[in-house]
Amino acid sequence: MNIQLMDRVATDQKIKLAIADCDIHPAPKSVPVEIYPYLSKRWQDYMETYGIIYRQGFPTGPAFPKGQPNAARRDAYPPGGGKPGSDLDFMRSQHLDANNVQLGILNPLSCGQGVQNQDFSAVYCNAVNHWQIAEWTSKESRLKASLMVPYEDPSASVKEIDLWGGDSNFAQILLLSRTAEPLGQRKYWPIFEAACRANLPVAVHAFGYGGAPVTGGGWPSFYIEEMVGHAENTQSLLTSMVFEGVFERFPTLKLILVEAGFAWLPALSWRLDKLWNRMRAEIPHVTRPPSELIRQHVWLTTQPMEEPEPREHLLDTIEWIGWEKLLFATDYPHWDFDEPSRALPIRVGKEQKEAFFLKNALELYNLN
Amino acid sequence: MSKYVVAAANEILPGQRKLVNVRGRPILIFNLDGDYFGILDRCPHQGASLCKGQLVGLVESDRPGQYNFTRNNEIIRCAWHGWEFDIRTGKSRCEPEKIKATQYNINTKTGSEIIEEAYEAETFDVAVEDNYVVVHL
Ligand code: FES
Numbered sequence: 001m002n003i004q005l006m007d008r009v010a011t012d013q014k015i016k017l018a019i020a021d022c023d024i025h026p027a028p029k030s031v032p033v034e035i036y037p038y039l040s041k042r043w044q045d046y047m048e049t050y051g052i053i054y055r056q057g058f059p060t061g062p063a064f065p066k067g068q069p070n071a072a073r074r075d076a077y078p079p080g081g082g083k084p085g086s087d088l089d090f091m092r093s094q095h096l097d098a099n100n101v102q103l104g105i106l107n108p109l110s111c112g113q114g115v116q117n118q119d120f121s122a123v124y125c126n127a128v129n130h131w132q133i134a135e136w137t138s139k140e141s142r143l144k145a146s147l148m149v150p151y152e153d154p155s156a157s158v159k160e161i162d163l164w165g166g167d168s169n170f171a172q173i174l175l176l177s178r179t180a181e182p183l184g185q186r187k188y189w190p191i192f193e194a195a196c197r198a199n200l201p202v203a204v205h206a207f208g209y210g211g212a213p214v215t216g217g218g219w220p221s222f223y224i225e226e227m228v229g230h231a232e233n234t235q236s237l238l239t240s241m242v243f244e245g246v247f248e249r250f251p252t253l254k255l256i257l258v259e260a261g262f263a264w265l266p267a268l269s270w271r272l273d274k275l276w277n278r279m280r281a282e283i284p285h286v287t288r289p290p291s292e293l294i295r296q297h298v299w300l301t302t303q304p305m306e307e308p309e310p311r312e313h314l315l316d317t318i319e320w321i322g323w324e325k326l327l328f329a330t331d332y333p334h335w336d337f338d339e340p341s342r343a344l345p346i347r348v349g350k351e352q353k354e355a356f357f358l359k360n361a362l363e364l365y366n367l368n
Numbered sequence: 369m370s371k372y373v374v375a376a377a378n379e380i381l382p383g384q385r386k387l388v389n390v391r392g393r394p395i396l397i398f399n400l401d402g403d404y405f406g407i408l409d410r411c412p413h414q415g416a417s418l419c420k421g422q423l424v425g426l427v428e429s430d431r432p433g434q435y436n437f438t439r440n441n442e443i444i445r446c447a448w449h450g451w452e453f454d455i456r457t458g459k460s461r462c463e464p465e466k467i468k469a470t471q472y473n474i475n476t477k478t479g480s481e482i483i484e485e486a487y488e489a490e491t492f493d494v495a496v497e498d499n500y501v502v503v504h505l
Pocket residue numbers: 411412413414415416446447448449450451
């Protein structure tokens with residue numbers, strides 16, 4: 001007997017809000033196939049012989065395990081094989097098209113930064129810059145690349161920035177948050193200067209290999225503590241940048257803090273202002289209240305979004321930071337992905353919603 | 369409440385799962401030791417497809433130094449942020465009172481019962497002598 005039936009109503013026919021995703025992680029399908037063409041024979045041999053040695057203790061991978069294998073959504077493995085984030089077509093169907101992503105900012109991780117051998121770090125970053133154009137931005141106009149720099153070697157970084165400055169494939173310069181020294185220190189100033197010259201924002205993504213413990217209190221026992229540590233670490237680097245006077249020295253500098261949360265920013269700003277009011281004799285080069293400098297120079301990506309109860313507290317927090325300072329991000333294809341339609345757990349006005357999900361990013365990256 | 373025939377019983381063997389679509393709803397059917405359970409294929413957290421999740425068990429402990437691994441493959445762990453749901457109840461492992469995956473009533477019927485009672489079905493052949501998985505919706 002053959003029974004016909006069932007109305008198959010498509011579950012989601014609504015047109016989705018257009019979004020910018022300011023934190024997408026692409027990965028090479030295979031390093032020898034996709035990265036080696038941009039490395040000289042000498043460095044290919046080096047990589048085969050010694051591998052990549054990061055600025056950390058003895059572990060070969062990340063010091064803490066991840067929430068899911070490869071830190072990735074379990075449904076993000078391309079059907080044709082390879083790592084999550086390594087297949088443009090699959091990224092299109094699973095994410096860019098499905099979530100109506102109009103602008104996607106690529107942030108390659110484990111791609112030459114935080115590498116102990118400085119020369120290798122520089123050539124690897126350069127190779128990854130070529131690779132992003134060849135495999136991603138030249139094939140998909142919604143995607144923009146991040147200019148990778150070997151930030152522990154500022155003069156090599158400046159060379160890389162000057163090489164690509166003005167190339168519209170790149171939307172920003174990428175650093176990782178765990179640097180060898182606090183990021184405001186003058187060692188890094190040439191990078192900020194070159195960024196202003198190239199008119200590119202500097203994005204600092206959580207993680208990296210600076211050599212210091214991953215929390216301010218030392219090495220924690222659990223991965224969950226490492227995840228919290230990103231907020232601490234990012235507060236430290238921001239404090240360093242404020243008090244070293246980076247924003248006053250480079251008045252056109254734009255700083256984007258990526259994947260470190262954002263709800264901590266108001267409290268940090270209040271504390272910095274309070275201390276600056278009382279103690280600024282020590283830092284006469286900082287002539288404006290820290291909160292004002294932060295408001296002018298700093299943007300933050302939204303993922304992983306804080307989820308307070310009651311939810312309205314998130315609204316207050318965003319008001320304090322400024323709706324125009326947040327850039328929506330999903331972290332695709334990573335396991336802590338924020339689903340665009342569910343990430344903001346509160347109803348907000350149309351204007352705020354559009355700014356939060358798309359317009360802030362288009363404006364900041366000059367893509368209007 | 370309507371009843372939908374969604375699969376032949378032997379298509380979903382113990383330990384296996386199958387995603388079906390009933391009236392536009394993606395429903396994930398599990399077979400745990402011969403009992404069938406169904407939950408909406410959408411994680412209550414941010415909506416990931418639970419079908420892509422991993423089947424896990426429970427590690428429980430009565431006292432320090434003693435661990436029991438139980439409920440093997442009876443908990444589904446979401447592919448995204450790892451929230452875990454008890455397949456038998458749909459309830460969240462961490463917050464069972466607050467968070468629950470939408471559950472559906474599932475049972476099996478024989479082909480002859482189905483033909484007699486005029487169940488609704490996917491387009492497939494129902495044979496009198498076989499068993500079928502039925503979703504109540
Ligand atoms: S969507 Fe399932 S755990 Fe977040």
